[in-house]
Amino acid sequence: MTETINSNSETSTSPFEDVCHQWHQATKNLDQFNQLLTRDAKIAQTPKQLVWALNKAKLYRYVPRVAKDKQHRVPLLLVFAIMNRPHVLDLRPGHSFVEYMVNHGYDVFLLDWGIPGLEDRDLKYDDYTLEYLPRVIRKLKAITNCQEFSMLGWCLGALISTMYASLRPEDGLKNLILLTAPLDFADKEAGGFTKWVNHPAFDPDRIVEAFGNVPGEVIDTGAKMLKPVENYVSNYINLWENIEDTSRVEAWHAMNTWVRDIIPMAGAGYRQLITEFYKENRLMEGTLELRGERVDLSRLQASLFNVIAEGDHITPPCQSERIMDLVGSQDKEVFRVRGGHIGIMAGRGAEKSTWPHIDAWLGARSE
Amino acid sequence: MSEKPEIPNIFDPFGMMKQMRDTGMENWAKSMTDFVNSDTFTAAQAETLNAWLATSTPFRKLLEDTLSKSMQALHLPSTDDLARLADRLTNIEMRLDDMDAKLDQCLKPQHQEHSE
Numbered sequence: 015m016t017e018t019i020n021s022n023s024e025t026s027t028s029p030f031e032d033v034c035h036q037w038h039q040a041t042k043n044l045d046q047f048n049q050l051l052t053r054d055a056k057i058a059q060t061p062k063q064l065v066w067a068l069n070k071a072k073l074y075r076y077v078p079r080v081a082k083d084k085q086h087r088v089p090l091l092l093v094f095a096i097m098n099r100p101h102v103l104d105l106r107p108g109h110s111f112v113e114y115m116v117n118h119g120y121d122v123f124l125l126d127w128g129i130p131g132l133e134d135r136d137l138k139y140d141d142y143t144l145e146y147l148p149r150v151i152r153k154l155k156a157i158t159n160c161q162e163f164s165m166l167g168w169c170l171g172a173l174i175s176t177m178y179a180s181l182r183p184e185d186g187l188k189n190l191i192l193l194t195a196p197l198d199f200a201d202k203e204a205g206g207f208t209k210w211v212n213h214p215a216f217d218p219d220r221i222v223e224a225f226g227n228v229p230g231e232v233i234d235t236g237a238k239m240l241k242p243v244e245n246y247v248s249n250y251i252n253l254w255e256n257i258e259d260t261s262r263v264e265a266w267h268a269m270n271t272w273v274r275d276i277i278p279m280a281g282a283g284y285r286q287l288i289t290e291f292y293k294e295n296r297l298m299e300g301t302l303e304l305r306g307e308r309v310d311l312s313r314l315q316a317s318l319f320n321v322i323a324e325g326d327h328i329t330p331p332c333q334s335e336r337i338m339d340l341v342g343s344q345d346k347e348v349f350r351v352r353g354g355h356i357g358i359m360a361g362r363g364a365e366k367s368t369w370p371h372i373d374a375w376l377g378a379r380s381e
Numbered sequence: 382m383s384e385k386p387e388i389p390n391i392f393d394p395f396g397m398m399k400q401m402r403d404t405g406m407e408n409w410a411k412s413m414t415d416f417v418n419s420d421t422f423t424a425a426q427a428e429t430l431n432a433w434l435a436t437s438t439p440f441r442k443l444l445e446d447t448l449s450k451s452m453q454a455l456h457l458p459s460t461d462d463l464a465r466l467a468d469r470l471t472n473i474e475m476r477l478d479d480m481d482a483k484l485d486q487c488l489k490p491q492h493q494e495h496s497e
Contacts, residue, residue, distance in 0.1 A: 133467035215427035
């Protein structure tokens with residue numbers, strides 16, 4: 015009788031012990047959950063050097079990992095959007111687009127637009143495209159001693175890159191890669207943003223007048239409100255469910271660190287984005303002028319690789335498609351990927367579904 | 382009979398939300414996405430934003446004016462003064478950048494000669 019009781023106590027636990035175990039595990043998980051929400055992960059760790067700076071903008075060059083004779087001849091410039099930090103391109107070691115391209119022999123440069131201050135409230139796309147970007151490219155050419163270069167623009171960075179490529183086709187741009195590029199706003203019902211800003215009561219002037227620069231919180235809330243349940247509920251439930259899975263937690267933490275790092279957008283640039291692009295669709299209509307120069311897409315001659323995310327709710331595919339008919343490039347290709355605006359480049363599948371295709375296309379054109 | 386009855390985890394703060402998700406999260410997410418894309422939400426959002434700006438702007442302006450006047454009285458630069466100064470510095474930076482590029486261009490042949 016005594017033996018039986020002992021044997022039972024070894025194989026099963028009492029309800030009280032179960033509750034104690036649950037309590038212990040729950041407090042441990044809650045503590046980790048809290049830390050993940052409040053502390054930053056280490057991101058953007060690929061070694062790089064600052065090679066140029068102007069106002070808040072900085073140009074970085076990544077330290078090569080491939081012998082000089084095995085490197086691609088044409089350097090690659092990465093241009094990210096102006097309303098987020100560019101660290102999503104270099105999220106974490108072992109899962110970084112920058113690291114991937116450096117390992118595949120590219121001389122990679124990254125343009126960080128920086129965080130605009132009150133003194134930058136008058137910055138417009140004219141300035142980004144015709145003051146900053148040409149200077150960045152001039153420096154890049156001086157450093158690399160190469161008169162040709164490739165450019166990869168993501169989101170609003172793709173918009174700036176497209177305008178630059180159209181305005182300065184003779185400047186040495188050999189290859190242009192556009193990622194989820196918001197260029198065509200003809201469909202006023204496409205996606206939440208387009209619909210919201212086209213409402214007659216939505217007045218960007220009032221927002222800019224009130225804030226100077228549009229606060230990052232306003233932009234961040236707008237982006238998250240496009241998918242409120244996914245961003246405000248599922249995101250955290252998924253984390254809680256996988257909190258004991260180290261690799262998933264690391265991925266979530268790195269992404270959340272980037273998402274939380276919100277920055278304001280220069281007031282004049284915001285006003286221009288809403289009025290001249292979203293509302294009046296000037297780029298596609300051929301009526302856009304930057305510093306008095308008309309942006310004519312047919313002047314864009316560089317080889318073009320247009321990456322479209324099929325599940326993109328921020329830049330719906332229809333906003334990136336029509337450019338293919340308007341550019342003057344002879345060598346052009348559309349590449350469609352399953353996934354969302356950020357997921358196609360920073361999600362878990364990016365390493366297999368997107369990066370190798372960019373490398374294959376660009377590698378063949380970088381010698 | 383031999384299986385141990387499952388004891389609910391009473392310390393799982395997301396348990397209810399998880400259950401909710403399992404039963405209808407996808408529908409909830411879809412209906413919320415449809416809602417934020419609706420005309421009703423678009424109009425309500427624009428009007429709420431306008432109402433908030435209309436009520437908060439006078440207070441913000443008052444605060445800014447008071448702060449600016451206080452700084453002036455104390456002979457200290459205001460935010461606008463600093464912004465103007467930063468703007469001028471950026472212009473100087475641009476000129477320096479151009480000069481730097483020209484200097485590079487001038488020195489390039491000399492560097493090439495030396496390397497040869």
